[in-house]
Amino acid sequence: MSFNASSIVASTKLSALLEKLHALSSAQENSYSQSFFYLTRLGRYLLFGESWSAGADDHMRDKFVALEPDKCQFVYLLARSMGALNIVEAGTSFGVSTMYLALAVGQNVAQASAGGGVATKGKVIATEKESTKAERAKEYWKEAGEEVEPWIELREGDLLETLKVEEGMPEKIDLLLLDIWTPMALPTLKIIQPRLRRGAVVIADNVVMSKILYKEFLTYIRSPENGFKTMTVPYSGGLEVSVYLPDDQSE
Numbered sequence: 631m632s633f634n635a636s637s638i639v640a641s642t643k644l645s646a647l648l649e650k651l652h653a654l655s656s657a658q659e660n661s662y663s664q665s666f667f668y669l670t671r672l673g674r675y676l677l678f679g680e681s682w683s684a685g686a687d688d689h690m691r692d693k694f695v696a697l698e699p700d701k702c703q704f705v706y707l708l709a710r711s712m713g714a715l716n717i718v719e720a721g722t723s724f725g726v727s728t729m730y731l732a733l734a735v736g737q738n739v740a741q742a743s744a745g746g747g748v749a750t751k752g753k754v755i756a757t758e759k760e761s762t763k764a765e766r767a768k769e770y771w772k773e774a775g776e777e778v779e780p781w782i783e784l785r786e787g788d789l790l791e792t793l794k795v796e797e798g799m800p801e802k803i804d805l806l807l808l809d810i811w812t813p814m815a816l817p818t819l820k821i822i823q824p825r826l827r828r829g830a831v832v833i834a835d836n837v838v839m840s841k842i843l844y845k846e847f848l849t850y851i852r853s854p855e856n857g858f859k860t861m862t863v864p865y866s867g868g869l870e871v872s873v874y875l876p877d878d879q880s881e
């Protein structure tokens with residue numbers, strides 16, 4: 631899926647940067663070696679129950695694994711339509727999807743603050759455990775400039791720790807993007823869930839392609855007692871889009 635500048639409100643400079651980074655990511659993802667890596671991961675899970683490894687982290691250290699442009703643009707439009715001000719991104723890598731989230735937050739803040747009154751606040755909390763990836767993400771955000779950079783707070787380190795830090799964490803979260811190694815999806819959701827506002831959206835990538843690896847997460851989010859209404863949207867690999875409606879459940 632190619633980049634479509636008409637889906638987002640962005641400067642020509644930012645659109646060009648996003649298009650370039652998506653192209654770099656897609657070249658990596660479409661390589662034989664990357665397909666082999668994903669097949670090996672699945673094989674190791676089926677044979678040994680190994681869902682991730684230090685070797686897999688080594689392999690992924692120089693990979694973008696960016697969310698595809700159509701998914702990024704869908705998430706951007708969703709964030710704009712719901713006026714999302716506070717977003718958590720689990721899994722930032724080189725910060726491509728983060729730029730769409732930050733763009734949406736910045737524009738939502740501007741809209742909410744328009745006409746005077748109290749200035750509205752908002753931010754994207756980005757998370758990355760690999761310091762080299764975090765550094766590169768910061769460089770791209772700097773290059774992107776004012777449309778993006780001011781709206782991001784990057785929490786470096788293991789998100790199972792960094793997302794528990796209260797300081798700077800908004801009381802209510804509007805949107806959670808789970809673009810993370812599959813074993814982290816459910817633990818991350820459980821950290822953020824107490825802060826999800828009613829009607830908040832949770833998005834998880836590749837739930838069809840990695841269905842086996844997402845088993846616990848999908849069982850949880852599809853169980854009505856946990857408060858979500860959810861569906862799989864047919865983007866490549868399957869995108870799970872869930873809305874937090876804790877008081878609206880029916881069996």
Ligand SMILES: C[S@@+](CC[C@H](N)C(=O)[O-])C[C@H]1O[C@@H](n2cnc3c(N)ncnc32)[C@H](O)[C@@H]1O
Binds near residue numbers: 697720724727
């Ligand atoms: C699929 S990539 C994210 C891609 C990014 N959302 C984008 O579209 O550009 C997942 C990232 O999560 C990071 N990650 C994995 N486990 C993590 C953890 N426990 N804490 C923080 N980051 C983690 C990986 O290093 C990797 O860069």
